[in-house]
Amino acid sequence: IKNEIWQVQFGSMKMNFPQSQIVPLENKIVDRSVFVVIERDSKTEENNEVPKFELRLLGMRAEEAIKALEHQLDLCMISSFKKFSVIHGKGNGILQQAVADCLNHCPSVKEFYFARPEDGGTGKTYVELF
Known part of the structure; x- marks a missing residue:
């Protein structure tokens, strides 16, 4: 197949x-x-995909946001990228909870925490990797 x-x-x-x-x-x-x-995918090579310092998930559904977060984590591992932030917003807390659940189950995550109030508070999560 x-x-x-x-x-x-x-x-x-x-x-x-x-x-x-x-x-x-x-x-x-x-x-x-x-x-x-x-084999390297020529599309990936052309795009030169690199991790983002700030991953914006605003407006996404939880499933789409988690795929984007998992892709970011994969890119970070490949590139030895150790810190980034995730902007998920506050809203009803659905994305916030989905991001936390995903990060809790990722063995490469050292720690994650909310931003200071002046930097976005509970609408933004900082992620540190091993």
Whole structure:
């Protein structure tokens, strides 16, 4: 099945890739670890995607916001980016709670906390990674 999604783990980081981007190496085993080569997506290379210092989730639905946050976390891990902020707003607290739940379950997150009142208070979360 060409559209099958595979989860690949690099140390403690897990990422999802379509099967079309995964190329198994023939009998390449080093120290009992099997290595998989990921072909770089030309679209990603052209976009030169880098993590954002400030991820804006305002106006997004919770599911869309979490996908954006997970993508940001993946980019941070790849780029050794250690700190960023998330603007989720206050509203009914739905995005705020979704962001907190996501960050609570992410092993790469060292800590996260709300901004000072003059910087956005509970409408903005600062994230620090290991």
